[in-house]
Amino acid sequence: MTLANGWEIVVGLEVHTELKTASKMFCGCANSFGAEPNTNICPVCLGLPGSLPVLNERAVELAMAIGMALHSTIAPSTFHRKNYFYPDMPKDFQISQYDLPINVGGYLDLPDASRVSIERAHLEEDTGKSTHLGGTGRLQGAERSLVDYNRSGVPLVEIVSGPDIRSSAQARAYAQELRGILIATGASDGRMEEGSMRIDANVSIRKANAPFGTRCEIKNLNSLRSLQRAIDYEALRQVELLEGGGTVRQETRHWDELLGETSTMRVKEDADDYRYFREPDLVDLAPDQSWQDRVRAGLSPMPAERRQKLAARLIDPTSAQLDAVEVVIDLGLDDLVERAVDEGVSATLAISRAANELAASIDEVKNFSSESFTATLLMEQRGELSATQAKTVLAELLTHGGDPHEVAREMGFEQLSSSSLGATVAALIEEHPDEWTRYREGDEKLAQFFIGQVMKLTKGQANGKSVVAELQARR
């Protein structure tokens, strides 16, 4: 979306990601999503008097891994208390990093070659989860709230971008690329729907090259789609406000996905009001070079590198093929594809089947072996299965599993490949002597006639190329 009258969107994103540790940030309670309420709680994450936090080593390493992937400087850092009262935070303060975060600076390059700067990526703890009773189940109008502290103290990294994003589409691309990086570092599963990755967007508008305008922070963006819609809505709201002679007030706004609009949540608090001060129960964090080197050595390749590697398998890739490569990387299917290509499947075919058929059943793919994928595609490539048949076999394998050859046989696909297809073609030649003569004399169009007849007899299960091969062999 482009704004009218020379207005430009300016966006900075704050992405919170829960870290995939076994235990919480400052205590040994399990960090697990979906457990029975209040079963993973202890004196530390309940904020009981006298309890003391001890920092989780793995959380620090995952934070460093994120920083390294974002080209940040790993810096000596400290922890602060951010003080406020809210039922989901029993200590009445959140332990966070304030003026000295673990990761300072950095950048993220997007697939379209634009670069978004990273200001910081710091460690902090998550809060509990409230359920509102009465009214509509939302906070407004609720009679009471119930709190589950399982999430209280789960480690988080908050990644703050610079105000470098200039469109909702770029914001979405940034969030998507960052999600891929978080998954690649092993820091997160990237599940926005489960809240393990949450995004706040700071949105303002300005005339090109003018100073930045007043920004609003949009919360409750639970999907990439919400992110994009909310930014577009908010930018238009600000344009209308300013062009109508009004001013934008700095505030926090809530995105309502159903209504498709943002509304005032509260006027922004001053940082002073949080009365940040050093957490006296935690000492400085200053990972030395050898600790950093160990973490760096354990890093897997990032999406950009994997994208490049996979695209290099294609000869003169079309833009549609490059889009497919992007889908494969986003869904983490490149390992399956790479293995299939190593076993002799053409990159074009493997990427296409992964970006379409596997992508359509992505939830089932985790139980899907690379051997099954490779075997099915090799059958298709050898002409033993038509494209339609190969897709059907893949769908069956994804939902019910099994051996690709057996599945193909059970579906009655494979027998067509060899002798029976030859017999069918031979019978058709006898039935249609005139057409056969014209084909033999060089009328290539007649090949289509025979393919059509074979398809009719086999109910579409034959492979067109195999039919032509059978015809050629008899010509």
Add this chain to the structure above:
Amino acid sequence: MSSPLRREEVAHVAKLARLSLTDAELDLFTEQLGQVLEHANDMNSLNLEGVVATAHPFGLTNVVRSDEVRASLDRDEVLAMAPDAQDGRFAVPRIMGEAP
């Protein structure tokens, strides 16, 4: 002697800390907290060039524990200590606004 702290500032901090103070208490604490600040201000008379700010008496860094799960508390026992509970959760009165 004028206090380095204004009465409104004390009232604001009290509000953030959810403390309700009487007018007399506000006057008293404005003066007392002002004295504390003045005392801290004595530091400014010292030459502190090259002295690094300290937040902890020990020069320790990187105190971490390994990422291992340990037993949590028994839920029923915990909830029994709460003023109110429902469906395995802590029940709290109406919340007046979103988290800050």
